[in-house]
Amino acid sequence: MALAQYTPKEYYNSKNQGYYQFISIDDIISNFLVSYVGDDKIIKSAKRTEIAYHAQRTLQELSYDTIDNVKSIEIEIPPSLSFPLPHDFVSYVRITCLDDNGLERPLKPNNNTTAPTPFLQDQDYNLLYDNQGNVLLGKESEASKRFKAQNDNATGTPDLSDIKYLEEGGGINVDFGKRYGINPQDANRNDTFIIDQPRGVISFSSGVKNKIIIIKYVSDGLNVDGDMKIHKFAEEAMYKSIALAIMSAKANIPEYQVNRLKKEKKATMRSAKIRLANINMEDLTQTMRGKSKQIKH
Numbered sequence: 286m287a288l289a290q291y292t293p294k295e296y297y298n299s300k301n302q303g304y305y306q307f308i309s310i311d312d313i314i315s316n317f318l319v320s321y322v323g324d325d326k327i328i329k330s331a332k333r334t335e336i337a338y339h340a341q342r343t344l345q346e347l348s349y350d351t352i353d354n355v356k357s358i359e360i361e362i363p364p365s366l367s368f369p370l371p372h373d374f375v376s377y378v379r380i381t382c383l384d385d386n387g388l389e390r391p392l393k394p395n396n397n398t399t400a401p402t403p404f405l406q407d408q409d410y411n412l413l414y415d416n417q418g419n420v421l422l423g424k425e426s427e428a429s430k431r432f433k434a435q436n437d438n439a440t441g442t443p444d445l446s447d448i449k450y451l452e453e454g455g456g457i458n459v460d461f462g463k464r465y466g467i468n469p470q471d472a473n474r475n476d477t478f479i480i481d482q483p484r485g486v487i488s489f490s491s492g493v494k495n496k497i498i499i500i501k502y503v504s505d506g507l508n509v510d511g512d513m514k515i516h517k518f519a520e521e522a523m524y525k526s527i528a529l530a531i532m533s534a535k536a537n538i539p540e541y542q543v544n545r546l547k548k549e550k551k552a553t554m555r556s557a558k559i560r561l562a563n564i565n566m567e568d569l570t571q572t573m574r575g576k577s578k579q580i581k582h
Contacts, residue, residue, distance in 0.1 A: 307514040310340055313523055321528055327542070331531055339530040343523055344515060345505040349375075351558055352519055357501040359383075364495070366433040367425075367488045370480070371500065373508035380478060380487075383497040390475045392489070392498075400429045400481035400488065429488050432479060518560035522553040 291299060314336050322328045322336075348354040355378050358371055381389035403423035405413040413421040476492040489498070507513060515523055529546040532538050 306516055308517055308520055310337075310344065310513040310515070313340055313515065313520070313527075317524055317527055321524065328528065328531055335531065336527060339527045340523065341507055341513075342530065343526040344513065345507060346526075347515065347519055347522065347557075348506040349503065351522070351554060351561065352506075352516060353561060354504060354506055355501055356504055357499055359497060359499050362489055362493050362496055362498055366491065366494060367429075367486050368498075370485045370487055371502060371504075373504040374485075374502050375505055376503050377480070378501040378503060380501070381499045382475060382493055383499060389499060391473075392475050392493070393473045393477050395432065395477035395479050395490070396470070398428055398432050398479060400479050400484070400486075401426050402483065403427065426481075429479065429481065433488055433491060435491060516561060519557040522550070522557040525550040525553045 290304070291301070296302065314333060317336055317340070318331075318333065320326075322331050356371070356373070360368055362368065380392045382392055384390055403426040405421040405423055407413060415421055476490040478487055478489045480487050487500070506515075525546065529543070529550050532543055532546055
């Protein structure tokens with residue numbers, strides 16, 4: 286039976302372009318039941334719910350370090366300089382600011398401040414509690430407010446003839462490293478951000494107000510049914526990972542069978558990473574041509 290779900294006419298007129306690269310979790314589970322579960326198979330019996338659980342866990346782990354499951358959103362920063370994290374956010378990959386030419390300018394996390402949880406106090410500095418004895422919390426910490434209110438030196442128009450401007454690191458984070466030289470960690474002309482993970486909010490410095498920000502982040506692939514799919518290059522790695530997880534949880538399984546599945550999983554994972562790396566020989570050759578240049582000393 287053919288794997289294509291649409292005729293060419295239906296495909297090009299639909300909104301599912303590119304679907305053939307992926308296989309759904311439901312198909313993975315059905316294929317696993319046919320190929321791996323049975324009296325004459327490596328797994329004698331397994332419930333579909335058990336397979337579904339391990340399939341979802343495998344998809345999560347693959348999304349973190351094997352599959353290129355990076356999403357991106359484009360937003361305009363409001364005057365509050367804060368924006369909620371994406372609903373399926375797990376960790377950020379890169380955050381950039383879009384300039385007038387459509388180029389992305391990278392923003393760096395600010396490691397000199399944090400977004401702590403603010404406790405409310407009375408005029409005598411005593412903590413305030415609710416009726417159940419829990420400490421009352423503020424909406425936003427003072428550290429976050431001051432961070433967003435700061436005047437970023439990198440956003441102004443520098444006077445390149447000013448000797449002090451040149452000596453203090455070119456106007457880049459001049460408050461840091463004045464005496465012993467600039468810290469490479471702070472050598473960034475662009476703005477910075479901090480992520481308040483408990484509140485699910487990302488805050489930016491004042492230079493990006495009303496500008497376009499692009500947030501690239503990693504998700505686990507389990508947010509909605511449409512996300513629960515995997516690239517066909519990693520399909521075999523899914524099967525081996527599910528088989529290993531099921532066999533490892535069963536009792537009275539010979540150790541050599543578990544070790545065999547571990548080796549097979551490791552091999553298929555490595556193969557999936559190489560395939561998904563999308564290494565193009567023409568691009569690699571073009572890059573390596575610069576190695577033949579002579580460097581003058």
